[in-house]
Amino acid sequence: MIHDMIDIVREYWLLLLIGQYPNGPLGGLANTLILSALSIAIAFPFAILLAFARLSKYRALRWPVTVLVYVTRGVPLLMLVLWSYFLVPLLTGADVPSFFTMLATLVVYQGAFLSEIIRAGIVALGQGQMDAARALGHGWFGAMRYVILPQALYNMIPSMLSTFVATIKDTTLGYVINVPDLTFAASQVNNQLLTQPFQVFLILALTYYVICWSLTALTNVVERRITRRRAGLLAPKRPLPVSLTRNATEQP
Amino acid sequence: MTASASAPAQDQTIRLADVRKSYGEFAVLKGIDATVSRGEVVVICGPSGSGKSTLIRTVNRLEEINSGSIFFEGQDVHAAMSGRELNLLRSRIGFVFQSFNLFPHLSAVENVAMSPIRVKGVPAAEAHEKALKLLDRVGLREKANSYPAQLSGGQQQRVAIARALAMEPPVMLFDEPTSALDPEMVGEVLSVMKSLAAEGMTMMCVTHEMGFARDVADRIWFIDGGEIIETATPEEFFTNPRHPRAQRFLSDLRH
Numbered sequence: 001m002i003h004d005m006i007d008i009v010r011e012y013w014l015l016l017l018i019g020q021y022p023n024g025p026l027g028g029l030a031n032t033l034i035l036s037a038l039s040i041a042i043a044f045p046f047a048i049l050l051a052f053a054r055l056s057k058y059r060a061l062r063w064p065v066t067v068l069v070y071v072t073r074g075v076p077l078l079m080l081v082l083w084s085y086f087l088v089p090l091l092t093g094a095d096v097p098s099f100f101t102m103l104a105t106l107v108v109y110q111g112a113f114l115s116e117i118i119r120a121g122i123v124a125l126g127q128g129q130m131d132a133a134r135a136l137g138h139g140w141f142g143a144m145r146y147v148i149l150p151q152a153l154y155n156m157i158p159s160m161l162s163t164f165v166a167t168i169k170d171t172t173l174g175y176v177i178n179v180p181d182l183t184f185a186a187s188q189v190n191n192q193l194l195t196q197p198f199q200v201f202l203i204l205a206l207t208y209y210v211i212c213w214s215l216t217a218l219t220n221v222v223e224r225r226i227t228r229r230r231a232g233l234l235a236p237k238r239p240l241p242v243s244l245t246r247n248a249t250e251q252p
Numbered sequence: 253m254t255a256s257a258s259a260p261a262q263d264q265t266i267r268l269a270d271v272r273k274s275y276g277e278f279a280v281l282k283g284i285d286a287t288v289s290r291g292e293v294v295v296i297c298g299p300s301g302s303g304k305s306t307l308i309r310t311v312n313r314l315e316e317i318n319s320g321s322i323f324f325e326g327q328d329v330h331a332a333m334s335g336r337e338l339n340l341l342r343s344r345i346g347f348v349f350q351s352f353n354l355f356p357h358l359s360a361v362e363n364v365a366m367s368p369i370r371v372k373g374v375p376a377a378e379a380h381e382k383a384l385k386l387l388d389r390v391g392l393r394e395k396a397n398s399y400p401a402q403l404s405g406g407q408q409q410r411v412a413i414a415r416a417l418a419m420e421p422p423v424m425l426f427d428e429p430t431s432a433l434d435p436e437m438v439g440e441v442l443s444v445m446k447s448l449a450a451e452g453m454t455m456m457c458v459t460h461e462m463g464f465a466r467d468v469a470d471r472i473w474f475i476d477g478g479e480i481i482e483t484a485t486p487e488e489f490f491t492n493p494r495h496p497r498a499q500r501f502l503s504d505l506r507h
Protein backbone atom coordinates (compact mmCIF):
# COMPACT_ATOMS: atom_id res chain seq x y z
CA MET A 1 0.00 0.00 0.00
CA ILE A 2 2.81 2.43 0.77
CA HIS A 3 4.17 1.29 -2.55
CA ASP A 4 0.94 2.22 -4.27
CA MET A 5 1.04 5.61 -2.66
CA ILE A 6 4.60 6.28 -3.71
CA ASP A 7 3.68 5.27 -7.25
CA ILE A 8 0.69 7.60 -7.23
CA VAL A 9 2.83 10.48 -6.03
CA ARG A 10 5.49 9.69 -8.65
CA GLU A 11 2.90 9.63 -11.37
CA TYR A 12 0.71 12.55 -10.38
CA TRP A 13 2.88 14.87 -8.30
CA LEU A 14 2.70 17.68 -10.79
CA LEU A 15 -1.08 17.53 -10.98
CA LEU A 16 -1.31 17.49 -7.18
CA LEU A 17 1.14 20.35 -6.94
CA ILE A 18 -0.13 22.80 -9.57
CA GLY A 19 -3.18 21.19 -11.14
CA GLN A 20 -3.46 21.41 -14.90
CA TYR A 21 -1.33 24.50 -15.15
CA PRO A 22 -0.09 25.66 -17.69
CA ASN A 23 -2.64 23.88 -19.88
CA GLY A 24 -5.50 24.76 -17.55
CA PRO A 25 -6.02 26.96 -14.50
CA LEU A 26 -3.55 26.81 -11.67
CA GLY A 27 -4.68 24.21 -9.17
CA GLY A 28 -3.44 21.65 -6.70
CA LEU A 29 -1.51 22.43 -3.57
CA ALA A 30 -0.24 25.71 -5.04
CA ASN A 31 -3.77 26.95 -5.46
CA THR A 32 -4.76 25.78 -1.98
CA LEU A 33 -1.92 27.76 -0.47
CA ILE A 34 -2.55 30.81 -2.63
CA LEU A 35 -6.24 30.73 -1.78
CA SER A 36 -5.50 30.42 1.96
CA ALA A 37 -2.84 33.10 1.97
CA LEU A 38 -4.93 35.53 -0.07
CA SER A 39 -8.02 35.03 2.02
CA ILE A 40 -6.10 35.63 5.24
CA ALA A 41 -4.31 38.62 3.73
CA ILE A 42 -7.63 40.22 2.81
CA ALA A 43 -9.64 38.92 5.76
CA PHE A 44 -7.18 40.43 8.20
CA PRO A 45 -7.56 44.15 7.36
CA PHE A 46 -11.25 43.48 6.75
CA ALA A 47 -11.50 42.01 10.25
CA ILE A 48 -9.82 45.09 11.75
CA LEU A 49 -12.46 47.28 10.10
CA LEU A 50 -15.23 44.98 11.35
CA ALA A 51 -13.77 45.12 14.86
CA PHE A 52 -13.65 48.93 14.72
CA ALA A 53 -17.28 48.98 13.64
CA ARG A 54 -18.24 46.62 16.47
CA LEU A 55 -16.48 48.88 18.96
CA SER A 56 -17.88 52.06 17.47
CA LYS A 57 -20.10 54.33 19.49
CA TYR A 58 -22.27 54.79 16.41
CA ARG A 59 -25.16 52.40 16.28
CA ALA A 60 -25.39 52.60 12.50
CA LEU A 61 -21.92 51.06 12.29
CA ARG A 62 -22.25 48.64 15.16
CA TRP A 63 -25.54 47.05 14.25
CA PRO A 64 -25.09 45.75 10.71
CA VAL A 65 -21.66 44.40 11.54
CA THR A 66 -22.92 42.67 14.66
CA VAL A 67 -25.61 40.99 12.57
CA LEU A 68 -23.06 39.99 9.94
CA VAL A 69 -20.74 38.52 12.56
CA TYR A 70 -23.50 36.57 14.27
CA VAL A 71 -24.97 35.21 11.06
CA THR A 72 -21.58 34.23 9.71
CA ARG A 73 -20.59 32.51 12.89
CA GLY A 74 -23.90 30.72 13.23
CA VAL A 75 -24.04 29.23 9.74
CA PRO A 76 -21.94 26.31 8.46
CA LEU A 77 -19.27 27.43 6.04
CA LEU A 78 -20.62 25.09 3.39
CA MET A 79 -23.92 27.00 3.39
CA LEU A 80 -22.04 30.25 2.88
CA VAL A 81 -20.07 28.70 0.03
CA LEU A 82 -23.24 27.55 -1.71
CA TRP A 83 -24.92 30.89 -1.07
CA SER A 84 -22.12 32.85 -2.63
CA TYR A 85 -21.91 30.39 -5.48
CA PHE A 86 -25.46 31.27 -6.47
CA LEU A 87 -25.55 34.86 -5.18
CA VAL A 88 -22.32 36.33 -6.50
CA PRO A 89 -23.18 35.77 -10.20
CA LEU A 90 -26.65 37.16 -9.49
CA LEU A 91 -25.26 40.28 -7.87
CA THR A 92 -22.38 40.92 -10.23
CA GLY A 93 -24.11 39.63 -13.33
CA ALA A 94 -20.81 38.16 -14.42
CA ASP A 95 -19.48 34.66 -14.56
CA VAL A 96 -17.12 34.82 -11.60
CA PRO A 97 -14.48 32.08 -11.45
CA SER A 98 -15.14 29.74 -8.56
CA PHE A 99 -11.75 30.66 -7.12
CA PHE A 100 -12.94 34.20 -6.45
CA THR A 101 -16.29 33.08 -5.13
CA MET A 102 -14.47 30.88 -2.66
CA LEU A 103 -12.03 33.68 -1.84
CA ALA A 104 -14.86 36.11 -1.11
CA THR A 105 -16.62 33.56 1.07
CA LEU A 106 -13.51 32.77 3.05
CA VAL A 107 -12.76 36.48 3.51
CA VAL A 108 -16.20 37.12 4.97
CA TYR A 109 -16.14 33.98 7.08
CA GLN A 110 -12.62 34.33 8.47
CA GLY A 111 -13.05 38.09 8.68
CA ALA A 112 -16.02 37.63 10.99
CA PHE A 113 -14.08 35.20 13.17
CA LEU A 114 -10.93 37.29 13.25
CA SER A 115 -12.88 40.43 14.01
CA GLU A 116 -14.12 38.87 17.22
CA ILE A 117 -10.57 37.91 18.16
CA ILE A 118 -9.34 41.41 17.37
CA ARG A 119 -12.17 43.04 19.25
CA ALA A 120 -11.46 40.89 22.31
CA GLY A 121 -7.77 41.75 22.01
CA ILE A 122 -8.54 45.46 21.95
CA VAL A 123 -10.99 45.27 24.84
CA ALA A 124 -8.50 43.24 26.88
CA LEU A 125 -6.01 46.11 26.78
CA GLY A 126 -8.37 48.18 28.88
CA GLN A 127 -9.39 51.80 28.67
CA GLY A 128 -6.16 53.08 30.20
CA GLN A 129 -4.09 52.74 27.04
CA MET A 130 -6.64 54.63 24.95
CA ASP A 131 -6.98 57.31 27.66
CA ALA A 132 -3.21 57.75 27.83
CA ALA A 133 -2.93 58.08 24.06
CA ARG A 134 -5.82 60.53 23.82
CA ALA A 135 -4.44 62.59 26.70
CA LEU A 136 -1.20 62.96 24.75
CA GLY A 137 -3.14 64.34 21.80
CA HIS A 138 -3.48 61.30 19.56
CA GLY A 139 -6.72 61.05 17.66
CA TRP A 140 -8.77 57.87 17.78
CA PHE A 141 -7.15 56.42 14.68
CA GLY A 142 -3.69 57.51 15.78
CA ALA A 143 -4.21 55.85 19.14
CA MET A 144 -5.40 52.68 17.41
CA ARG A 145 -2.51 52.67 14.98
CA TYR A 146 0.37 53.46 17.30
CA VAL A 147 -0.83 52.23 20.67
CA ILE A 148 -3.74 49.81 20.61
CA LEU A 149 -3.30 47.71 17.47
CA PRO A 150 0.43 47.05 17.80
CA GLN A 151 -0.27 45.50 21.20
CA ALA A 152 -3.55 43.79 20.39
CA LEU A 153 -2.30 42.32 17.13
CA TYR A 154 0.97 41.19 18.63
CA ASN A 155 -0.92 39.40 21.38
CA MET A 156 -3.08 37.83 18.71
CA ILE A 157 -0.36 36.34 16.51
CA PRO A 158 -1.07 32.82 17.81
CA SER A 159 -4.81 33.13 17.19
CA MET A 160 -4.11 34.42 13.73
CA LEU A 161 -1.82 31.52 12.93
CA SER A 162 -4.50 29.08 14.05
CA THR A 163 -7.02 30.91 11.90
CA PHE A 164 -4.63 30.41 9.01
CA VAL A 165 -4.53 26.69 9.74
CA ALA A 166 -8.32 26.64 9.87
CA THR A 167 -8.48 28.46 6.57
CA ILE A 168 -6.26 25.90 4.85
CA LYS A 169 -8.65 23.22 5.99
CA ASP A 170 -11.66 25.32 4.99
CA THR A 171 -10.44 25.68 1.43
CA THR A 172 -11.27 22.01 0.88
CA LEU A 173 -14.95 23.00 0.80
CA GLY A 174 -14.18 24.80 -2.45
CA TYR A 175 -14.42 21.31 -3.91
CA VAL A 176 -18.22 21.54 -4.03
CA ILE A 177 -18.07 24.53 -6.33
CA ASN A 178 -15.17 23.15 -8.36
CA VAL A 179 -12.35 25.32 -7.10
CA PRO A 180 -9.28 23.61 -8.60
CA ASP A 181 -7.38 23.10 -5.36
CA LEU A 182 -5.49 20.18 -3.85
CA THR A 183 -8.66 18.28 -2.96
CA PHE A 184 -9.96 18.78 -6.45
CA ALA A 185 -6.69 17.50 -7.94
CA ALA A 186 -6.76 14.47 -5.66
CA SER A 187 -10.26 13.61 -6.76
CA GLN A 188 -9.20 13.94 -10.38
CA VAL A 189 -6.41 11.49 -9.68
CA ASN A 190 -8.92 9.21 -8.02
CA ASN A 191 -11.22 9.41 -11.02
CA GLN A 192 -8.40 8.35 -13.28
CA LEU A 193 -7.26 5.46 -11.09
CA LEU A 194 -10.70 4.40 -9.92
CA THR A 195 -9.33 1.50 -7.88
CA GLN A 196 -7.29 3.20 -5.19
CA PRO A 197 -9.46 5.79 -3.44
CA PHE A 198 -8.09 4.94 -0.04
CA GLN A 199 -4.48 5.53 -1.07
CA VAL A 200 -5.30 8.74 -2.94
CA PHE A 201 -7.22 10.30 -0.11
CA LEU A 202 -4.64 9.17 2.42
CA ILE A 203 -2.04 11.12 0.46
CA LEU A 204 -4.41 14.07 0.50
CA ALA A 205 -4.97 13.79 4.23
CA LEU A 206 -1.25 13.43 4.93
CA THR A 207 -0.45 16.52 2.90
CA TYR A 208 -2.98 18.62 4.79
CA TYR A 209 -1.79 17.13 8.02
CA VAL A 210 1.86 17.97 7.43
CA ILE A 211 1.11 21.56 6.44
CA CYS A 212 -1.30 22.20 9.28
CA TRP A 213 0.86 20.40 11.80
CA SER A 214 3.92 22.50 10.93
CA LEU A 215 1.92 25.68 11.21
CA THR A 216 0.50 24.60 14.54
CA ALA A 217 4.00 23.80 15.77
CA LEU A 218 5.08 27.26 14.65
CA THR A 219 2.11 28.72 16.51
CA ASN A 220 3.21 27.02 19.70
CA VAL A 221 6.76 28.33 19.39
CA VAL A 222 5.49 31.86 18.78
CA GLU A 223 3.07 31.58 21.67
CA ARG A 224 5.83 30.57 24.07
CA ARG A 225 8.02 33.45 22.92
CA ILE A 226 5.17 35.90 23.43
CA THR A 227 4.47 34.57 26.89
CA ARG A 228 8.11 34.98 27.85
CA ARG A 229 8.34 38.42 26.32
CA ARG A 230 5.22 39.55 28.20
CA ALA A 231 6.86 38.47 31.40
CA GLY A 232 9.62 40.90 30.46
CA LEU A 233 12.24 38.17 30.27
CA LEU A 234 12.92 38.43 26.60
CA ALA A 235 13.66 42.01 25.69
CA PRO A 236 13.65 42.63 21.98
CA LYS A 237 17.17 43.25 20.76
CA ARG A 238 16.50 46.12 18.42
CA PRO A 239 17.11 49.42 20.19
CA LEU A 240 14.45 51.28 18.22
CA PRO A 241 11.69 49.68 16.21
CA VAL A 242 11.74 50.60 12.56
CA SER A 243 8.16 51.76 12.85
CA LEU A 244 9.13 54.67 15.03
CA THR A 245 11.77 56.08 12.75
CA ARG A 246 10.78 54.95 9.28
CA ASN A 247 7.78 57.08 8.51
CA ALA A 248 8.43 59.82 10.98
CA THR A 249 7.84 62.45 8.33
CA GLU A 250 4.65 60.92 7.08
CA GLN A 251 2.50 62.61 9.72
CA PRO A 252 -0.17 64.80 8.09
CA MET B 253 -17.80 78.05 49.41
CA THR B 254 -16.02 78.46 46.09
CA ALA B 255 -12.48 79.18 45.02
CA SER B 256 -11.26 82.72 44.91
CA ALA B 257 -11.97 84.51 41.67
CA SER B 258 -9.36 87.07 42.55
CA ALA B 259 -6.69 86.15 39.99
CA PRO B 260 -6.71 88.45 36.96
CA ALA B 261 -8.22 86.75 33.92
CA GLN B 262 -5.01 86.47 31.92
CA ASP B 263 -3.31 84.65 34.78
CA GLN B 264 -5.99 82.01 34.91
CA THR B 265 -4.71 78.89 33.26
CA ILE B 266 -7.79 76.87 34.15
CA ARG B 267 -11.20 78.13 35.10
CA LEU B 268 -14.12 75.90 35.94
CA ALA B 269 -17.55 77.52 35.95
CA ASP B 270 -20.51 75.67 37.43
CA VAL B 271 -19.33 72.31 36.10
CA ARG B 272 -21.91 69.59 36.52
CA LYS B 273 -21.81 65.95 35.59
CA SER B 274 -23.93 62.95 36.43
CA TYR B 275 -24.02 59.30 35.59
CA GLY B 276 -27.70 58.74 35.04
CA GLU B 277 -29.45 59.90 38.18
CA PHE B 278 -26.25 60.06 40.16
CA ALA B 279 -24.67 63.52 40.29
CA VAL B 280 -20.88 63.23 40.51
CA LEU B 281 -20.02 66.91 40.08
CA LYS B 282 -22.56 69.33 41.50
CA GLY B 283 -21.46 72.72 40.28
CA ILE B 284 -17.72 73.19 40.53
CA ASP B 285 -16.42 76.77 40.40
CA ALA B 286 -12.68 77.20 40.67
CA THR B 287 -9.62 78.66 39.05
CA VAL B 288 -6.00 77.68 38.78
CA SER B 289 -3.59 80.51 38.12
CA ARG B 290 -0.41 80.29 36.12
CA GLY B 291 2.37 78.65 38.10
CA GLU B 292 0.00 77.60 40.85
CA VAL B 293 0.07 74.14 42.41
CA VAL B 294 -3.36 72.97 43.51
CA VAL B 295 -3.80 69.79 45.48
CA ILE B 296 -7.24 68.20 45.36
CA CYS B 297 -8.16 65.89 48.17
CA GLY B 298 -11.29 64.34 49.52
CA PRO B 299 -12.85 61.02 50.41
CA SER B 300 -13.05 58.12 48.00
CA GLY B 301 -15.85 58.48 45.47
CA SER B 302 -16.15 62.23 45.99
CA GLY B 303 -15.52 62.93 42.30
CA LYS B 304 -11.81 63.85 42.25
CA SER B 305 -10.89 61.69 39.28
CA THR B 306 -13.99 62.71 37.41
CA LEU B 307 -13.21 66.37 38.03
CA ILE B 308 -9.61 66.21 36.86
CA ARG B 309 -10.52 64.13 33.81
CA THR B 310 -13.04 66.73 32.66
CA VAL B 311 -10.24 69.29 32.40
CA ASN B 312 -8.71 67.60 29.35
CA ARG B 313 -12.07 66.22 28.30
CA LEU B 314 -11.38 62.57 28.98
CA GLU B 315 -14.82 62.90 30.57
CA GLU B 316 -17.65 64.93 29.10
CA ILE B 317 -19.69 67.24 31.29
CA ASN B 318 -23.42 67.89 31.37
CA SER B 319 -23.34 71.61 31.93
CA GLY B 320 -21.10 74.49 32.87
CA SER B 321 -17.81 75.26 31.21
CA ILE B 322 -14.09 74.73 31.62
CA PHE B 323 -11.63 77.20 30.18
CA PHE B 324 -8.03 76.35 29.50
CA GLU B 325 -5.99 79.43 28.65
CA GLY B 326 -9.22 81.10 27.64
CA GLN B 327 -10.37 78.27 25.38
CA ASP B 328 -13.64 76.50 26.19
CA VAL B 329 -12.56 72.87 26.53
CA HIS B 330 -16.05 71.43 26.17
CA ALA B 331 -17.19 73.59 23.28
CA ALA B 332 -17.96 71.91 19.97
CA MET B 333 -14.68 71.55 18.10
CA SER B 334 -13.09 69.38 15.47
CA GLY B 335 -11.18 66.26 16.44
CA ARG B 336 -7.98 67.98 15.39
CA GLU B 337 -8.61 70.96 17.65
CA LEU B 338 -9.42 68.68 20.56
CA ASN B 339 -6.24 66.67 20.01
CA LEU B 340 -4.19 69.85 19.92
CA LEU B 341 -5.87 71.04 23.10
CA ARG B 342 -5.26 67.75 24.88
CA SER B 343 -1.64 67.68 23.80
CA ARG B 344 -1.17 70.92 25.74
CA ILE B 345 -2.46 69.43 28.99
CA GLY B 346 -0.15 66.87 30.54
CA PHE B 347 -1.91 64.03 32.33
CA VAL B 348 -0.43 61.45 34.70
CA PHE B 349 -2.54 58.45 35.63
CA GLN B 350 -2.70 56.46 38.81
CA SER B 351 -1.94 53.28 36.87
CA PHE B 352 0.89 54.84 34.80
CA ASN B 353 -0.53 53.55 31.50
CA LEU B 354 2.83 53.37 29.81
CA PHE B 355 2.74 51.77 26.38
CA PRO B 356 4.13 48.30 27.10
CA HIS B 357 5.22 47.61 23.53
CA LEU B 358 7.57 50.60 23.53
CA SER B 359 10.78 51.15 25.46
CA ALA B 360 11.01 54.02 27.93
CA VAL B 361 12.59 56.38 25.42
CA GLU B 362 10.07 55.42 22.74
CA ASN B 363 7.22 56.00 25.19
CA VAL B 364 8.50 59.51 25.68
CA ALA B 365 9.40 60.25 22.06
CA MET B 366 6.43 58.71 20.30
CA SER B 367 3.78 61.38 20.76
CA PRO B 368 6.00 64.35 19.81
CA ILE B 369 6.82 62.44 16.61
CA ARG B 370 3.31 61.29 15.81
CA VAL B 371 1.24 64.18 17.09
CA LYS B 372 3.52 67.17 16.62
CA GLY B 373 5.60 65.91 13.72
CA VAL B 374 8.90 66.48 15.52
CA PRO B 375 11.72 64.73 13.59
CA ALA B 376 12.50 61.36 15.16
CA ALA B 377 16.14 62.09 15.98
CA GLU B 378 15.27 65.35 17.68
CA ALA B 379 12.43 63.74 19.63
CA HIS B 380 14.69 60.96 20.85
CA GLU B 381 17.36 63.38 21.95
CA LYS B 382 14.80 65.36 23.88
CA ALA B 383 13.31 62.17 25.32
CA LEU B 384 16.71 61.18 26.68
CA LYS B 385 17.04 64.59 28.32
CA LEU B 386 13.65 64.18 29.94
CA LEU B 387 14.50 60.70 31.16
CA ASP B 388 17.67 62.17 32.58
CA ARG B 389 15.59 64.77 34.36
CA VAL B 390 13.48 62.10 36.06
CA GLY B 391 16.65 60.15 36.86
CA LEU B 392 16.12 57.31 34.39
CA ARG B 393 18.61 58.00 31.64
CA GLU B 394 20.14 54.55 32.04
CA LYS B 395 16.75 52.88 31.69
CA ALA B 396 16.05 54.46 28.30
CA ASN B 397 15.97 51.15 26.47
CA SER B 398 14.11 49.21 29.13
CA TYR B 399 10.52 48.17 28.56
CA PRO B 400 7.81 49.04 31.08
CA ALA B 401 7.61 45.42 32.24
CA GLN B 402 11.26 45.70 33.27
CA LEU B 403 10.73 48.82 35.37
CA SER B 404 9.48 49.20 38.93
CA GLY B 405 6.26 51.07 39.58
CA GLY B 406 8.07 54.20 40.66
CA GLN B 407 10.26 54.09 37.58
CA GLN B 408 7.24 53.59 35.34
CA GLN B 409 5.49 56.57 36.86
CA ARG B 410 8.57 58.73 36.36
CA VAL B 411 8.69 57.68 32.70
CA ALA B 412 4.99 58.55 32.47
CA ILE B 413 5.75 62.03 33.81
CA ALA B 414 8.57 62.41 31.27
CA ARG B 415 6.19 61.25 28.56
CA ALA B 416 3.65 63.91 29.50
CA LEU B 417 6.37 66.58 29.69
CA ALA B 418 7.59 65.69 26.21
CA MET B 419 4.58 67.47 24.73
CA GLU B 420 5.72 70.63 26.52
CA PRO B 421 2.39 71.26 28.22
CA PRO B 422 1.95 74.47 30.19
CA VAL B 423 -0.01 72.54 32.84
CA MET B 424 0.21 69.08 34.33
CA LEU B 425 -2.66 67.13 35.84
CA PHE B 426 -2.01 64.24 38.20
CA ASP B 427 -4.64 61.73 39.31
CA GLU B 428 -3.30 59.98 42.41
CA PRO B 429 0.13 59.43 40.85
CA THR B 430 1.49 57.57 43.87
CA SER B 431 -1.52 55.56 45.05
CA ALA B 432 -0.57 52.46 43.08
CA LEU B 433 3.01 52.48 44.35
CA ASP B 434 4.73 50.55 47.08
CA PRO B 435 5.54 52.97 49.93
CA GLU B 436 9.27 52.95 49.26
CA MET B 437 8.70 54.26 45.73
CA VAL B 438 6.40 57.13 46.59
CA GLY B 439 9.26 59.46 47.44
CA GLU B 440 11.02 59.25 44.08
CA VAL B 441 7.85 60.23 42.22
CA LEU B 442 6.97 63.02 44.63
CA SER B 443 10.43 64.49 44.34
CA VAL B 444 10.08 64.69 40.56
CA MET B 445 6.74 66.44 41.09
CA LYS B 446 8.31 68.80 43.59
CA SER B 447 11.04 69.77 41.17
CA LEU B 448 8.41 70.45 38.53
CA ALA B 449 6.55 72.69 40.92
CA ALA B 450 9.78 74.46 41.82
CA GLU B 451 10.33 75.22 38.13
CA GLY B 452 7.00 76.99 38.03
CA MET B 453 4.82 74.36 36.37
CA THR B 454 1.10 74.88 36.80
CA MET B 455 -0.20 71.72 38.44
CA MET B 456 -3.43 70.12 39.55
CA CYS B 457 -2.77 67.06 41.70
CA VAL B 458 -5.27 64.69 43.16
CA THR B 459 -3.31 63.11 45.99
CA HIS B 460 -3.54 61.92 49.53
CA GLU B 461 0.12 62.67 50.18
CA MET B 462 -0.43 65.34 52.78
CA GLY B 463 3.30 65.92 53.18
CA PHE B 464 3.49 66.86 49.53
CA ALA B 465 0.40 69.05 49.88
CA ARG B 466 1.91 70.86 52.86
CA ASP B 467 5.28 71.46 51.22
CA VAL B 468 4.33 72.14 47.63
CA ALA B 469 0.70 73.17 47.25
CA ASP B 470 -0.24 76.81 46.94
CA ARG B 471 -3.84 75.87 47.58
CA ILE B 472 -5.83 72.86 48.58
CA TRP B 473 -9.27 72.07 47.28
CA PHE B 474 -11.21 69.78 49.55
CA ILE B 475 -13.92 68.02 47.60
CA ASP B 476 -16.74 65.96 49.02
CA GLY B 477 -19.96 64.72 47.44
CA GLY B 478 -19.14 66.36 44.12
CA GLU B 479 -18.59 69.84 45.55
CA ILE B 480 -15.52 71.81 46.50
CA ILE B 481 -16.44 72.52 50.06
CA GLU B 482 -13.23 74.17 51.14
CA THR B 483 -10.31 75.88 49.46
CA ALA B 484 -7.46 77.01 51.60
CA THR B 485 -3.73 77.41 51.79
CA PRO B 486 -2.04 74.33 53.19
CA GLU B 487 -1.34 76.20 56.39
CA GLU B 488 -4.97 77.10 56.92
CA PHE B 489 -6.15 73.69 55.82
CA PHE B 490 -3.92 71.67 58.09
CA THR B 491 -3.99 73.87 61.17
CA ASN B 492 -7.50 75.19 61.02
CA PRO B 493 -9.84 73.42 58.59
CA ARG B 494 -13.16 75.23 58.61
CA HIS B 495 -15.53 72.63 57.33
CA PRO B 496 -16.44 69.77 59.69
CA ARG B 497 -16.10 67.22 56.91
CA ALA B 498 -12.60 68.46 56.15
CA GLN B 499 -11.80 68.17 59.88
CA ARG B 500 -13.07 64.61 59.90
CA PHE B 501 -11.15 63.78 56.70
CA LEU B 502 -7.91 65.08 58.23
CA SER B 503 -8.36 63.27 61.48
CA ASP B 504 -9.13 60.04 59.56
CA LEU B 505 -5.89 60.50 57.64
CA ARG B 506 -3.87 60.90 60.79
CA HIS B 507 -5.17 57.67 62.29
Ligand SMILES: Nc1ncnc2c1ncn2[C@@H]1O[C@H](COP(=O)(O)OP(=O)(O)OP(=O)(O)O)[C@@H](O)[C@H]1O
Pocket residue numbers: 275280298299300301302303304305306307
Ligand atom coordinates in the same frame (compact mmCIF):
# COMPACT_ATOMS: atom_id res chain seq x y z
N1 LIG C 1 -18.45 55.33 34.49
C1 LIG C 1 -19.14 55.51 35.63
N2 LIG C 1 -20.43 55.14 35.72
C2 LIG C 1 -21.14 55.32 36.85
N3 LIG C 1 -20.63 55.86 37.96
C3 LIG C 1 -19.36 56.24 37.96
C4 LIG C 1 -18.54 56.09 36.79
N4 LIG C 1 -17.30 56.57 37.08
C5 LIG C 1 -17.36 56.99 38.35
N5 LIG C 1 -18.58 56.80 38.88
C6 LIG C 1 -18.99 57.17 40.24
O1 LIG C 1 -18.75 58.55 40.40
C7 LIG C 1 -18.28 58.81 41.71
C8 LIG C 1 -17.01 59.60 41.66
O2 LIG C 1 -16.01 58.81 41.08
P1 LIG C 1 -14.51 59.30 41.04
O3 LIG C 1 -13.72 58.20 40.41
O4 LIG C 1 -14.44 60.62 40.41
O5 LIG C 1 -14.14 59.40 42.58
P2 LIG C 1 -12.74 59.69 43.26
O6 LIG C 1 -12.94 60.86 44.15
O7 LIG C 1 -11.68 59.79 42.25
O8 LIG C 1 -12.54 58.41 44.16
P3 LIG C 1 -11.20 57.60 44.51
O9 LIG C 1 -10.55 58.33 45.63
O10 LIG C 1 -11.71 56.26 44.94
O11 LIG C 1 -10.37 57.56 43.26
C9 LIG C 1 -18.13 57.47 42.40
O12 LIG C 1 -19.22 57.29 43.25
C10 LIG C 1 -18.16 56.47 41.29
O13 LIG C 1 -18.79 55.29 41.71
Ligand SMILES: [Mg+2]
Pocket residue numbers: 304305306428
Ligand atom coordinates in the same frame (compact mmCIF):
# COMPACT_ATOMS: atom_id res chain seq x y z
MG1 LIG D 1 -9.99 58.59 41.70
